[in-house]
Amino acid sequence: MNLTIISINAIAFVCLAISLAKNRTKTMKALRAAMRSGMNLAPTLLGILVLIGLIMGFVSPETIGRVLGEGSGAVGVLTAALLGSILHIPSLVSFPLGGSLLQSGASVTTVAVFITTLTMVGFVTLPMEIRVLGARFALVRNGLSLLAALLIGLLMGAVL
Amino acid sequence: MAPGAAQPPQRNSARGWIILAGLLAVATVLLILFPEQREPSFTAFWEFSLEMIWVMPAVLVIMGLFAVWVPKEAVSRHLGRDSGLRGLVLALIFGTLPTGPLYVAFPLTKGLLDKGASKANIFVFIAAWACIKIPQELIELQFLGWRFTLGRFIITVVVIVAMAFVFAWILGDRRTDVPKDM
Numbered sequence: 415m416n417l418t419i420i421s422i423n424a425i426a427f428v429c430l431a432i433s434l435a436k437n438r439t440k441t442m443k444a445l446r447a448a449m450r451s452g453m454n455l456a457p458t459l460l461g462i463l464v465l466i467g468l469i470m471g472f473v474s475p476e477t478i479g480r481v482l483g484e485g486s487g488a489v490g491v492l493t494a495a496l497l498g499s500i501l502h503i504p505s506l507v508s509f510p511l512g513g514s515l516l517q518s519g520a521s522v523t524t525v526a527v528f529i530t531t532l533t534m535v536g537f538v539t540l541p542m543e544i545r546v547l548g549a550r551f552a553l554v555r556n557g558l559s560l561l562a563a564l565l566i567g568l569l570m571g572a573v574l
Numbered sequence: 575m576a577p578g579a580a581q582p583p584q585r586n587s588a589r590g591w592i593i594l595a596g597l598l599a600v601a602t603v604l605l606i607l608f609p610e611q612r613e614p615s616f617t618a619f620w621e622f623s624l625e626m627i628w629v630m631p632a633v634l635v636i637m638g639l640f641a642v643w644v645p646k647e648a649v650s651r652h653l654g655r656d657s658g659l660r661g662l663v664l665a666l667i668f669g670t671l672p673t674g675p676l677y678v679a680f681p682l683t684k685g686l687l688d689k690g691a692s693k694a695n696i697f698v699f700i701a702a703w704a705c706i707k708i709p710q711e712l713i714e715l716q717f718l719g720w721r722f723t724l725g726r727f728i729i730t731v732v733v734i735v736a737m738a739f740v741f742a743w744i745l746g747d748r749r750t751d752v753p754k755d756m
Contacts (some may be wrong), residue, residue, distance in 0.1 A: 417709070418674045425632070441639070441642075446638075452631065452634050454590075456590075457587070457591045459626060464601050466618055467619030467622070468600075468601055470617075470618030471605075471612070471616075474614065502622075505710045509710075509714050510717050516722070526726055530705055530726075533705040534701055539676060539680075543680055546681060547680060547683060554741060555700065561737065562734055566730050566733050573725060574725050
Protein backbone atom coordinates (compact mmCIF):
# COMPACT_ATOMS: atom_id res chain seq x y z
CA MET A 415 0.00 0.00 0.00
CA ASN A 416 2.07 2.91 -1.19
CA LEU A 417 1.62 6.64 -1.18
CA THR A 418 0.22 6.74 -4.69
CA ILE A 419 -2.53 4.29 -3.96
CA ILE A 420 -3.44 5.94 -0.69
CA SER A 421 -3.53 9.46 -2.07
CA ILE A 422 -5.53 8.63 -5.19
CA ASN A 423 -8.11 6.72 -3.21
CA ALA A 424 -8.24 9.41 -0.56
CA ILE A 425 -8.89 12.05 -3.20
CA ALA A 426 -11.55 9.90 -4.84
CA PHE A 427 -13.19 9.23 -1.50
CA VAL A 428 -13.28 12.86 -0.45
CA CYS A 429 -14.57 14.07 -3.81
CA LEU A 430 -17.20 11.36 -3.81
CA ALA A 431 -18.34 12.27 -0.32
CA ILE A 432 -18.62 15.94 -1.18
CA SER A 433 -20.43 15.17 -4.40
CA LEU A 434 -22.87 12.87 -2.67
CA ALA A 435 -23.62 15.54 -0.11
CA LYS A 436 -24.23 18.17 -2.74
CA ASN A 437 -26.21 16.35 -5.38
CA ARG A 438 -27.13 12.70 -5.30
CA THR A 439 -28.38 12.53 -8.89
CA LYS A 440 -25.22 14.00 -10.33
CA THR A 441 -23.12 11.68 -8.21
CA MET A 442 -24.98 8.64 -9.46
CA LYS A 443 -24.53 9.86 -13.01
CA ALA A 444 -20.81 10.19 -12.40
CA LEU A 445 -20.59 6.72 -10.90
CA ARG A 446 -22.50 5.19 -13.79
CA ALA A 447 -20.11 6.87 -16.22
CA ALA A 448 -17.18 5.49 -14.22
CA MET A 449 -18.62 1.96 -14.36
CA ARG A 450 -19.23 2.23 -18.09
CA SER A 451 -15.67 3.41 -18.70
CA GLY A 452 -14.39 0.59 -16.54
CA MET A 453 -16.26 -2.03 -18.54
CA ASN A 454 -15.06 -0.59 -21.82
CA LEU A 455 -11.48 -0.39 -20.70
CA ALA A 456 -11.35 -3.82 -19.04
CA PRO A 457 -10.00 -5.87 -21.98
CA THR A 458 -7.46 -3.18 -22.79
CA LEU A 459 -6.22 -3.01 -19.21
CA LEU A 460 -5.96 -6.78 -18.97
CA GLY A 461 -4.04 -6.81 -22.23
CA ILE A 462 -1.61 -4.27 -20.87
CA LEU A 463 -1.06 -6.37 -17.76
CA VAL A 464 -0.31 -9.46 -19.85
CA LEU A 465 2.15 -7.44 -21.93
CA ILE A 466 3.85 -6.05 -18.86
CA GLY A 467 4.12 -9.52 -17.39
CA LEU A 468 5.75 -10.85 -20.53
CA ILE A 469 8.17 -7.97 -20.91
CA MET A 470 9.21 -7.96 -17.27
CA GLY A 471 9.56 -11.72 -17.40
CA PHE A 472 11.82 -11.69 -20.41
CA VAL A 473 13.85 -8.55 -19.77
CA SER A 474 15.41 -8.18 -16.34
CA PRO A 475 17.00 -5.06 -14.84
CA GLU A 476 20.36 -6.79 -15.00
CA THR A 477 19.96 -7.31 -18.73
CA ILE A 478 19.08 -3.66 -19.16
CA GLY A 479 22.07 -2.60 -17.11
CA ARG A 480 24.34 -4.73 -19.21
CA VAL A 481 22.96 -3.61 -22.56
CA LEU A 482 22.91 0.08 -21.79
CA GLY A 483 26.07 0.25 -19.73
CA GLU A 484 28.22 -1.14 -22.47
CA GLY A 485 26.55 0.71 -25.31
CA SER A 486 28.33 3.87 -26.28
CA GLY A 487 27.65 6.60 -28.75
CA ALA A 488 24.69 6.68 -31.05
CA VAL A 489 23.94 2.97 -30.80
CA GLY A 490 23.73 3.12 -27.01
CA VAL A 491 21.44 6.12 -27.11
CA LEU A 492 19.14 4.57 -29.69
CA THR A 493 19.04 1.32 -27.73
CA ALA A 494 18.15 3.30 -24.64
CA ALA A 495 15.35 5.00 -26.56
CA LEU A 496 14.03 1.68 -27.85
CA LEU A 497 14.20 -0.04 -24.48
CA GLY A 498 12.65 2.92 -22.71
CA SER A 499 9.79 3.04 -25.16
CA ILE A 500 8.99 -0.63 -24.83
CA LEU A 501 9.57 -1.19 -21.15
CA HIS A 502 7.19 -0.34 -18.39
CA ILE A 503 9.05 -0.02 -15.12
CA PRO A 504 7.94 1.84 -12.01
CA SER A 505 9.94 5.00 -11.46
CA LEU A 506 11.03 3.67 -8.08
CA VAL A 507 13.00 1.07 -9.98
CA SER A 508 14.05 3.11 -12.97
CA PHE A 509 15.84 5.85 -11.06
CA PRO A 510 18.13 3.56 -9.07
CA LEU A 511 18.73 1.72 -12.33
CA GLY A 512 19.63 5.01 -14.01
CA GLY A 513 21.93 5.86 -11.13
CA SER A 514 23.81 2.59 -11.42
CA LEU A 515 24.01 3.02 -15.19
CA LEU A 516 25.69 6.39 -14.72
CA GLN A 517 28.09 4.91 -12.24
CA SER A 518 29.04 2.06 -14.52
CA GLY A 519 29.94 4.49 -17.26
CA ALA A 520 26.84 5.09 -19.32
CA SER A 521 26.68 8.57 -20.74
CA VAL A 522 24.39 11.25 -19.35
CA THR A 523 22.65 11.29 -22.72
CA THR A 524 21.90 7.57 -22.60
CA VAL A 525 20.49 7.71 -19.10
CA ALA A 526 18.42 10.82 -19.79
CA VAL A 527 16.98 9.32 -22.98
CA PHE A 528 16.23 6.08 -21.17
CA ILE A 529 14.42 7.76 -18.28
CA THR A 530 12.48 10.11 -20.55
CA THR A 531 11.30 7.44 -22.96
CA LEU A 532 10.58 5.06 -20.11
CA THR A 533 8.16 7.54 -18.60
CA MET A 534 6.81 9.47 -21.56
CA VAL A 535 6.63 6.88 -24.33
CA GLY A 536 4.44 3.91 -23.55
CA PHE A 537 4.39 1.05 -25.99
CA VAL A 538 2.72 -1.11 -23.39
CA THR A 539 0.10 1.49 -22.48
CA LEU A 540 -0.48 2.47 -26.09
CA PRO A 541 -3.62 0.32 -26.43
CA MET A 542 -5.19 2.16 -23.57
CA GLU A 543 -4.06 5.53 -24.80
CA ILE A 544 -5.52 4.80 -28.23
CA ARG A 545 -8.76 3.61 -26.66
CA VAL A 546 -9.16 6.70 -24.48
CA LEU A 547 -7.68 9.45 -26.61
CA GLY A 548 -7.79 8.15 -30.17
CA ALA A 549 -5.13 6.66 -32.41
CA ARG A 550 -3.96 9.91 -33.96
CA PHE A 551 -3.50 11.62 -30.60
CA ALA A 552 -1.72 8.62 -29.08
CA LEU A 553 0.65 8.02 -31.96
CA VAL A 554 1.56 11.66 -32.44
CA ARG A 555 2.08 12.17 -28.73
CA ASN A 556 4.31 9.14 -28.40
CA GLY A 557 6.22 10.03 -31.52
CA LEU A 558 6.87 13.57 -30.38
CA SER A 559 7.72 12.32 -26.89
CA LEU A 560 10.36 10.08 -28.42
CA LEU A 561 11.78 13.04 -30.31
CA ALA A 562 11.67 15.12 -27.15
CA ALA A 563 13.53 12.39 -25.27
CA LEU A 564 16.33 12.36 -27.84
CA LEU A 565 16.53 16.15 -27.80
CA ILE A 566 16.60 16.20 -24.02
CA GLY A 567 19.33 13.58 -24.00
CA LEU A 568 21.44 15.49 -26.49
CA LEU A 569 21.06 18.75 -24.61
CA MET A 570 21.90 17.00 -21.34
CA GLY A 571 25.02 15.56 -22.91
CA ALA A 572 26.04 18.96 -24.19
CA VAL A 573 25.42 20.79 -20.94
CA LEU A 574 26.35 18.32 -18.22
CA MET B 575 -17.95 6.58 -40.86
CA ALA B 576 -15.55 9.47 -41.22
CA PRO B 577 -11.90 8.36 -41.16
CA GLY B 578 -10.38 8.69 -37.73
CA ALA B 579 -13.74 8.88 -36.01
CA ALA B 580 -14.40 6.58 -33.08
CA GLN B 581 -15.95 3.19 -33.71
CA PRO B 582 -19.26 2.36 -32.04
CA PRO B 583 -18.66 0.98 -28.53
CA GLN B 584 -19.95 -2.52 -29.25
CA ARG B 585 -17.46 -3.06 -32.04
CA ASN B 586 -14.67 -1.70 -29.88
CA SER B 587 -15.55 -4.02 -27.04
CA ALA B 588 -15.55 -7.18 -29.12
CA ARG B 589 -12.29 -6.19 -30.77
CA GLY B 590 -10.75 -5.53 -27.38
CA TRP B 591 -11.59 -9.01 -26.10
CA ILE B 592 -10.40 -10.65 -29.30
CA ILE B 593 -7.04 -8.88 -29.07
CA LEU B 594 -6.80 -9.90 -25.43
CA ALA B 595 -7.47 -13.52 -26.38
CA GLY B 596 -4.74 -13.29 -28.99
CA LEU B 597 -2.31 -11.83 -26.48
CA LEU B 598 -3.08 -14.56 -23.98
CA ALA B 599 -2.48 -17.17 -26.65
CA VAL B 600 0.91 -15.65 -27.47
CA ALA B 601 1.78 -15.40 -23.78
CA THR B 602 0.83 -19.04 -23.19
CA VAL B 603 2.99 -20.22 -26.06
CA LEU B 604 5.95 -18.11 -24.95
CA LEU B 605 5.75 -19.28 -21.37
CA ILE B 606 5.47 -22.91 -22.40
CA LEU B 607 8.58 -22.52 -24.50
CA PHE B 608 10.52 -20.60 -21.87
CA PRO B 609 9.82 -22.04 -18.41
CA GLU B 610 12.52 -19.84 -16.84
CA GLN B 611 10.51 -16.74 -17.55
CA ARG B 612 7.33 -18.00 -15.98
CA GLU B 613 7.96 -16.89 -12.45
CA PRO B 614 9.09 -13.34 -13.19
CA SER B 615 6.25 -12.95 -15.69
CA PHE B 616 3.59 -14.07 -13.26
CA THR B 617 5.09 -12.00 -10.48
CA ALA B 618 5.15 -8.88 -12.62
CA PHE B 619 1.62 -9.57 -13.88
CA TRP B 620 0.39 -10.01 -10.34
CA GLU B 621 2.11 -6.93 -8.94
CA PHE B 622 0.95 -4.62 -11.70
CA SER B 623 -2.54 -6.10 -11.53
CA LEU B 624 -2.67 -5.23 -7.87
CA GLU B 625 -1.49 -1.73 -8.59
CA MET B 626 -4.14 -1.31 -11.25
CA ILE B 627 -6.91 -2.77 -9.15
CA TRP B 628 -6.10 -0.43 -6.33
CA VAL B 629 -5.81 2.63 -8.52
CA MET B 630 -8.06 2.45 -11.57
CA PRO B 631 -11.48 2.39 -9.86
CA ALA B 632 -10.60 5.51 -7.90
CA VAL B 633 -9.32 7.21 -11.03
CA LEU B 634 -12.47 6.37 -12.95
CA VAL B 635 -14.59 7.70 -10.11
CA ILE B 636 -12.59 10.93 -10.09
CA MET B 637 -13.00 11.17 -13.83
CA GLY B 638 -16.71 10.60 -13.63
CA LEU B 639 -17.07 13.27 -10.97
CA PHE B 640 -14.88 15.61 -12.96
CA ALA B 641 -17.00 15.14 -16.07
CA VAL B 642 -20.19 15.84 -14.16
CA TRP B 643 -19.09 18.69 -11.94
CA VAL B 644 -16.38 20.78 -13.57
CA PRO B 645 -17.96 23.37 -15.83
CA LYS B 646 -16.73 23.43 -19.38
CA GLU B 647 -16.23 27.18 -19.26
CA ALA B 648 -13.74 26.93 -16.40
CA VAL B 649 -11.53 24.49 -18.26
CA SER B 650 -11.88 26.31 -21.57
CA ARG B 651 -10.98 29.60 -20.01
CA HIS B 652 -7.95 28.47 -18.06
CA LEU B 653 -6.62 25.70 -20.25
CA GLY B 654 -8.14 26.34 -23.63
CA ARG B 655 -6.57 27.54 -26.82
CA ASP B 656 -6.59 31.18 -25.83
CA SER B 657 -5.20 30.72 -22.35
CA GLY B 658 -1.71 31.45 -23.59
CA LEU B 659 1.29 31.36 -21.30
CA ARG B 660 -0.81 31.16 -18.17
CA GLY B 661 -2.56 28.07 -19.51
CA LEU B 662 0.78 26.43 -20.25
CA VAL B 663 2.11 27.14 -16.80
CA LEU B 664 -1.10 25.91 -15.23
CA ALA B 665 -0.95 22.70 -17.25
CA LEU B 666 2.67 22.26 -16.23
CA ILE B 667 1.87 22.73 -12.54
CA PHE B 668 -1.08 20.36 -12.70
CA GLY B 669 1.11 17.79 -14.36
CA THR B 670 3.80 17.91 -11.74
CA LEU B 671 1.46 17.61 -8.78
CA PRO B 672 -0.03 14.15 -8.91
CA THR B 673 1.56 10.84 -8.34
CA GLY B 674 0.98 7.61 -10.18
CA PRO B 675 1.83 5.96 -13.47
CA LEU B 676 1.10 7.62 -16.77
CA TYR B 677 -1.90 5.53 -17.70
CA VAL B 678 -3.76 7.13 -14.82
CA ALA B 679 -3.41 10.44 -16.63
CA PHE B 680 -5.20 9.27 -19.75
CA PRO B 681 -8.79 9.33 -18.45
CA LEU B 682 -8.14 12.66 -16.77
CA THR B 683 -6.67 14.03 -19.97
CA LYS B 684 -9.74 12.96 -21.90
CA GLY B 685 -11.87 14.77 -19.36
CA LEU B 686 -9.85 17.92 -19.83
CA LEU B 687 -9.93 17.65 -23.61
CA ASP B 688 -13.69 17.18 -23.61
CA LYS B 689 -14.05 20.38 -21.65
CA GLY B 690 -11.99 22.40 -24.04
CA ALA B 691 -8.38 22.26 -22.92
CA SER B 692 -6.01 22.98 -25.76
CA LYS B 693 -3.87 20.27 -27.33
CA ALA B 694 -0.67 22.11 -26.44
CA ASN B 695 -1.61 22.38 -22.78
CA ILE B 696 -2.63 18.74 -22.73
CA PHE B 697 0.73 17.68 -24.10
CA VAL B 698 2.50 19.68 -21.42
CA PHE B 699 0.21 18.18 -18.78
CA ILE B 700 0.88 14.59 -19.83
CA ALA B 701 4.60 15.12 -20.32
CA ALA B 702 4.93 16.80 -16.94
CA TRP B 703 3.01 13.97 -15.31
CA ALA B 704 5.20 11.44 -17.06
CA CYS B 705 8.67 12.58 -16.23
CA ILE B 706 8.76 15.59 -13.97
CA LYS B 707 6.16 15.02 -11.34
CA ILE B 708 7.39 16.24 -8.00
CA PRO B 709 7.14 13.07 -5.92
CA GLN B 710 9.19 11.31 -8.56
CA GLU B 711 11.72 14.12 -8.72
CA LEU B 712 12.53 13.61 -5.08
CA ILE B 713 13.50 10.02 -5.81
CA GLU B 714 15.50 11.11 -8.82
CA LEU B 715 17.35 13.56 -6.61
CA GLN B 716 18.23 10.71 -4.32
CA PHE B 717 19.64 8.43 -6.98
CA LEU B 718 20.92 10.72 -9.67
CA GLY B 719 22.09 13.79 -7.81
CA TRP B 720 21.47 17.51 -8.00
CA ARG B 721 23.11 18.31 -11.30
CA PHE B 722 21.40 15.58 -13.28
CA THR B 723 17.98 16.13 -11.72
CA LEU B 724 17.97 19.91 -12.02
CA GLY B 725 19.47 19.81 -15.49
CA ARG B 726 16.98 17.27 -16.73
CA PHE B 727 14.10 19.17 -15.17
CA ILE B 728 14.95 22.47 -16.82
CA ILE B 729 15.86 21.00 -20.18
CA THR B 730 12.76 18.81 -20.14
CA VAL B 731 10.45 21.74 -19.43
CA VAL B 732 11.94 23.72 -22.32
CA VAL B 733 11.76 20.81 -24.75
CA ILE B 734 8.25 19.72 -23.89
CA VAL B 735 6.87 23.24 -24.18
CA ALA B 736 8.40 23.44 -27.64
CA MET B 737 7.04 20.00 -28.54
CA ALA B 738 3.61 20.98 -27.25
CA PHE B 739 3.32 23.56 -30.01
CA VAL B 740 4.45 21.05 -32.61
CA PHE B 741 1.88 18.63 -31.19
CA ALA B 742 -0.93 21.17 -31.42
CA TRP B 743 0.13 22.11 -34.91
CA ILE B 744 0.16 18.50 -36.15
CA LEU B 745 -3.13 17.54 -34.59
CA GLY B 746 -4.87 20.74 -35.58
CA ASP B 747 -8.36 21.45 -34.46
CA ARG B 748 -10.09 18.27 -35.45
CA ARG B 749 -12.14 16.84 -32.59
CA THR B 750 -13.30 13.81 -34.52
CA ASP B 751 -10.31 11.69 -33.57
CA VAL B 752 -10.87 11.78 -29.82
CA PRO B 753 -13.46 9.09 -29.00
CA LYS B 754 -16.77 10.39 -27.70
CA ASP B 755 -16.93 7.87 -24.94
CA MET B 756 -14.41 5.47 -23.48
